[in-house]
Amino acid sequence: MATQHSPSDEAPRPIPQEAFDWYDAYAHGLMDRRTFINKLGTLTALGFSMSVLTSALMPNYAEAEQVSFNDDRITATYTLFPSPLGHGEGRGYLVVPDALAGTAPVVLVAHENRGLNPYIEDVARRLAIKGYVAFAPDALYPVGGYPGNDDEGRALQASLDRARIEEDFIAAARFLRAHKLSNGKLGAVGFCFGGYISNMLAATLGDDLDAAVPFYGTPADASLQSGIRAPLMLHFAGLDNRVNATWPDYEANLKTHGVDYTAHTYDGVNHGFHNDSTGRYSEEEAELAWSRTLDFFAEHLS
Structure with missing residues (x-):
């Protein structure tokens, strides 16, 4: 704290x-x-x-970087992708392990409700040093991209049509799964709004998604939840009453639909506890949740 x-x-x-x-x-x-x-x-x-x-x-992003953007274990670029049902075209941060020979599992990283900020880019780099091809789309690309601070980013994202943002993430996931460096195994991880996006992708992509890890994310609409085929690992913050209130009904539906899921609640921590750029960060719980996430991806994306 x-x-x-x-x-x-x-x-x-x-x-x-x-x-x-x-x-x-x-x-x-x-x-x-x-x-x-x-x-x-x-x-x-x-x-x-x-x-x-x-x-x-x-947030103080300068103090939160765990993997440098110029780390010699990775190559990072900004890449465009088509999104015909969204904003027409999207852009994301693609991070590839330098040691990659051939193809690898791919993981989409979904940001919070403020665009592709440095913390989310760092999460993508953390995945790449573990051998994954990681791709973090920026929902704010249609309005110029993440503006450099969260307040402006939050306002910009709120100004966009949410349904088109969702279509952009769906398009990004399909783009990533079909990428020449992909071995065909697709995972998704997201935080806050990105946690919702991870749940939404699981509900809409069906068999095209192999694993999803929402961090403190709300569920997709109940009408879509029967479409979930991917195993889920869900992380919740014990003090996050707003998101946690959605879990009982979501869990009941997951059971009804026979979804393979694991849920972890971390007592005494706040929404955003994985984000190491703010005072909500809780190192012990964040590291535990991340190690569980990596183990989950290793199990389902290998």
Whole structure:
């Protein structure tokens, strides 16, 4: 948990949980920025500075990079793909292991509700160093791409037609599965909105998807869930009441439709706990969830 830095003779003070809850509501369009900032301001009476609060909640991508963009184990490029039912054309970040000889399993990485930010690109690179061809589409490509900060990215993504965004991700998945470097085995992993996209791809791609890993994502519409054929591994944050409220009905439908799934809930952590660019990051749980994800892909994409 992020902490308030105090003088050396005092113990660090944890940021109150309500600050993370307010940020989640703001980040998902349930609270406007003015209300969010005003609510944070109420915590200054408890001795927290606004700079400490905002730095704990807002991303700092420079500190989160785990695999450098110029790591000699990978080659990364931006690649276009056709999306006739979406925005006509899409673009994504394609990362290929340099040691690749022939083909490999491919994994689509779906971003949050703010476009292809540096954290998601880093996740794609983390997959590539493990031997996967990773592809992270940018839903914001039709409006110029991720703008460099999350607030603008969130507003841009909200301005786009959601159904066309979904078609862009479906097109990206089909493009990736058919790529010349693909061995025909396709996985998907996504975070927040990207977790929803992972669930949606599982419901719409049928046998063309071999494994999906939604991190704290809401389900596809119930009318689509009978189409799920891929095994699922779902990760939930224990403090994420908004997303967790959707799980009982989703789990019941997965059981009804005979879907192979595993669900993990990580107690005491917030929505976004895998994102190491913010104060919501929880290293122990993030590493455990990621190791489980890699094992799951190794099992189903080999």
